[in-house]
Amino acid sequence: MYLLTVLGNILIVLLIRLDSRLHTPMYFFLTNLSLVDVSYATSIVPQMLVHFLAKRKVIPYVSCAAQLFFSLGLGGIEFVLLAVMAYDRYVAVCDPLRYLIIMQEGLCTRLAIISWVSGSTNSLMQTVITFQLPMCTNKYIDHISCELLAVVRLACVDTSSNEVAIMVSSIILLMTPFCLVLLSYIRIISTILKIQSTEGRKKAFHTCASHLTVVALCYGMAIFTYIQPHSSPSVLQEKLISLFYAILTPMLNPMIYSLRNKEVKGAWQKLLGKFSGFTSKLTTG
Template sequence: MYFFLTNLSLVDVSYATSIVPQMLVHFLKEHKVIPYVSCAAQLFFSLGLGGIEFVLLAVMAYDRYVAVCDPLRYSVIMHRALCTRLTVISWVSGSTNSLMQTVITFQLPMCTNKYIDHISCEILAVVRLACVDTSSNEVAIMVSSIILLMTPFCLVLLSYIRIISTILTIQSTEGKKKAFHTCASHLTVVALCYGTTIFTYIQPHSGPSVLQEKLISLFYAILMPMLNPMIYSLRNKEVKGAWQKLLGKFSGVTLKLPT
């Protein structure tokens, strides 16, 4: 689990780094300009890292499935070689899809108006600049979303169906709590990540407005990299103890009256 969490942390930090610094520069400048090559690089890294995270979350769901449904054989099944192969598959699949989408997108002839109405070089925002029919690009986005987004999402659902059915067969209440605690953090991150992305990319024509796309991008670029460590660290007893002490200081306030 911690091996996969290390990769997830690296993906989150890299994703934020690919968008946030340039976004801060644009906030400070009156003329917000990004070079063509930089825009392509930003699209490649953000799209690739997003795809890697979705596949990685599916891999982590399988890891939680083995931990709950077959705990006695966990160390035998989830050995280092398998974990490494699954992680490599995540990085290769996300990077390959991103490379193809970036090449297809930047082969489109752009109009004279090159104003990107977005916080970054997001794929749908760049496609809107084209002077030709972009229906084939939208179909390509749809297909890649189904392969790299819906397929991992379905695998996550199958894993949790098996996990929940196993938890329900546990007799003791303490055992059920322990099994649920094992998956609670991952399930929270899955709901946050997959929900908003499916809402954005599965239906490019009838999808959200430009403002909604901007808010979703801000959520992924800033909030998700901040929330993921907090969500997973709450499973740590020392971290929970520190939070309880901190909240206790603020909750027990003594009113000092004037003399």
Template sequence: MGIDNQTWVREFILLGFSGDWDTQVTLFVLFLVTYMVTVLGNFLIVLLIRLDSRLHTPMYFFLTNLSLVDVSYATSIVPQMLVHFLAKCKVISYMSCAAQLFFSLGLGGIEFVLLAVMAYDRYVAVCDPLRYSVIMHGGLCTRLVITSWVSGSINSLMQTTITFHLPMCTNKFIDHISCELLAVVRLACVDTSSNEIVIMVSSIVLLMTPFCLVLLSYIKIISTILKIQSTEGRKKAFQTCASHLTVVVLCYGMTIFTYIQPHSSPSVLQEKLISIFYAILMPMLNPMIYSVRNKEVKGAWQKLLGQLSGLMSKLAS
């Protein structure tokens, strides 16, 4: 039967996690609290960096962008998911689905490139510290951030356009929590081999290329650290990279596992759990990782809390 004779869908139904009402209410409360912590945590990190002049460095300029990306990514998925937890009919319009895919895919891509940029920043800080301020000047940092945003957005626009040009016919049930790329592609009533090839190529370009740059940066960083004579010096050098390295391991791991081989991708349940990890847990964990494992951020928190305590004491007296 030809495609022209098929009925095209104008909306989709997201199947989500469970049809049980009690389970959905529990998940609603859990994810709502987590989302609020995510927004608050990232907002406080951005505010702290803005207020403390000691944090006006390239590393924290990149961290500000990372926090903005995390909040935006969570916002592209979580609010709609919360509404659907309490809705009987979990409908999302065709255009809303396309918009959600565009923003979530774009912001995810931006984060991967941004993490590679941050790895380069750490490489310069450890391997060429005397020229750090000369190399990582404001103009370069701005261009690197713009490159991250533009590359992620272009990839997302291409993927979204190709995906939503597929004929979806009468199949409108998306077995996922959101309009995720592979879940939408599976709805097509035509052969999607070419789409899967595009996904793989895109993954190599926007995921594996930054990952290889991160890997190369850390090979050079570790090599440099091992050449440092004093134990204290090695410890200090490693601490400058610890937070970023932790985020890199968490962020790249599951995405490589999910997208690099579409034909051997995880089960639908695993895909949903991975989406939850990136939409809720990663954006919440990032500010915590940078706060707990970073002495400069902890020092800035202590300074800010001390100032607030002093202000409150004056107001009380």
């Protein structure tokens, strides 16, 4: 599954780079999303696979801090990036004639930078705050990785201030983008319902279907895990959610965009046609 995640997301990035028809704002953001997905999976899965094979499942203190920083940061980047992609879909459906004027290269670049900077800044703050806590003698992390809540539970002091910090960052970096996504789709749906032809409505909805599916996968699990630390799910549920988010979601995202998107499928067919033609020439020669 990890190899499929890496292969699928790298192929999506290469396909977008190689096919000039995919050099649009939507696929620029999809490139960023694929890079985030493969990086997020890489920050967790290889170490987890090592621990499956090792008798002593040990991770150095610095490596644990690095894993927390990268996984938390990349998760935050993805939430903001999905909100940016929702805005892109809103402009495409609600103001199609001005789409290319609004979604210029400069704006797309700034929105992508905001996504990366906001997620990284929040992660740096949370990592520093968490690893300043005095840890108990028993430093056993009951989790598949150095996950934020699992590390906070190791502290020998009151962690209510940390839980407040987690709640605040969840509202800023999780719920705020989620609300922007909801607002965008409320406007999108209201615009789609005003379209007279059935074919027009189907075409408009089809442009958002892939993104909406990914949004449901990513935001749903994260909100369930982080938005209420005091009434959080059991440790087993946390592990299952982390596995889902670290392995399944990054693996499914390129499949969702490939299977539900005519432009991507067309680009795949064009690329495979060129490859088969190239190999047949080599064989003939």
